[in-house]
Amino acid sequence: MRYLIVGCGRVGSALAKLLDADNHEVIVVDENPAAFKRLGTRFKGHVVVGTGIDYDVLKRSGAERADGFIAVTNGDNRNVMAALIAQRMFKIKRIVARIYDPPRGQMYRELGIDTVCPTTIGAKLIRDVLTEAPWDTLQSFDYGQVTSLSATISNENAGKRVADFERPGRIRIAAIRSGKSVRVPANDSLLAEGDEINAIVAPEAISEFATLFETAEPVVARMTA
Amino acid sequence: MFILIVGGGKVGSYLTRALLQQSHEVVVVEKQERKAKAMEILLETDVTVVGDGCDPQVLAEAGIARADVVVADTGDDEDNLVVVLIAKKQSNKPRCIARVNNPRNKMIFESLDPDDPVTVISSTEILLHILNEHVQAIGSYPSAEAGSGG
Numbered sequence: 001m002r003y004l005i006v007g008c009g010r011v012g013s014a015l016a017k018l019l020d021a022d023n024h025e026v027i028v029v030d031e032n033p034a035a036f037k038r039l040g041t042r043f044k045g046h047v048v049v050g051t052g053i054d055y056d057v058l059k060r061s062g063a064e065r066a067d068g069f070i071a072v073t074n075g076d077n078r079n080v081m082a083a084l085i086a087q088r089m090f091k092i093k094r095i096v097a098r099i100y101d102p103p104r105g106q107m108y109r110e111l112g113i114d115t116v117c118p119t120t121i122g123a124k125l126i127r128d129v130l131t132e133a134p135w136d137t138l139q140s141f142d143y144g145q146v147t148s149l150s151a152t153i154s155n156e157n158a159g160k161r162v163a164d165f166e167r168p169g170r171i172r173i174a175a176i177r178s179g180k181s182v183r184v185p186a187n188d189s190l191l192a193e194g195d196e197i198n199a200i201v202a203p204e205a206i207s208e209f210a211t212l213f214e215t216a217e218p219v220v221a222r223m224t225a
Numbered sequence: 226m227f228i229l230i231v232g233g234g235k236v237g238s239y240l241t242r243a244l245l246q247q248s249h250e251v252v253v254v255e256k257q258e259r260k261a262k263a264m265e266i267l268l269e270t271d272v273t274v275v276g277d278g279c280d281p282q283v284l285a286e287a288g289i290a291r292a293d294v295v296v297a298d299t300g301d302d303e304d305n306l307v308v309v310l311i312a313k314k315q316s317n318k319p320r321c322i323a324r325v326n327n328p329r330n331k332m333i334f335e336s337l338d339p340d341d342p343v344t345v346i347s348s349t350e351i352l353l354h355i356l357n358e359h360v361q362a363i364g365s366y367p368s369a370e371a372g373s374g375g
Contacts, residue, residue, distance in 0.1 A: 055329040077303040088336045
């Protein structure tokens, strides 16, 4: 896949290195040539000096053939503008913009741009650490509409089935990890002690989820599926 | 008419003065206290709200919900774009006018609401247009002819 990243700050450069390490073709655009130092010496992708809110700069960066576009400059406004250029002028399919302000992130999502809000996610992760919550905020779709949580099955809950924990419209178990294998469960899948579950939880059901898995150990590790 | 202007630079200031003389109601949102102050001195009246005009809350306080026209007149295309995005969310459907520096960016603004398109003004484009007309009027540049002769 070919990914175009606008903004070579901490997040942009870290993302570029991750995608590059996964053997994707990565192009990074930044106004400041010194920013590319963050990519290190092993980065195999391309860099383009210029502003990400300019059609010509993006065209020169290969936007016409990009599979994904990521806007992670310092400015929310630049990010949404770059994303709109990518969407409307280059018809790029996957577009993600970092937006610090949650209400505006919501507004831009209505335009078909996926937004990631580090403000909300960061606050939730810190809350989970502070309260030693027995779950892990893996990923929050912005503004608390749906949260993905994980928990470990305790001795008391071992032998129960997935259906025992699911609450229609509120809690759905999406994946189970037993040791190194991850699977998508059926309703009657049995849970064993030490299994790690990953659930999609509605905001009003977070405390219900906590009660269900109250005896679980706090989960630190992230689930990969 | 109630006209909400975002950006209290030179264009915004002179525009506001002219509109006030025509007895329109005008509110200007300006981020910098210093510019807001300069405008107050020029206009001899205070019509500015100091705040970030890209913040929906600030625009709400400035009265966007009852604006007939919203003018996005900051010096940055991306900020003007966000002003228009917020204006387009209002139920009173104000007419939107935006200034852009990069003529290529016009299309993005115009694509936002095809039913009620944003009026986009690019002084870069206007200058280019006038220059092109001038070039056409005089035929070709004398220097170019000299070049072909030598």
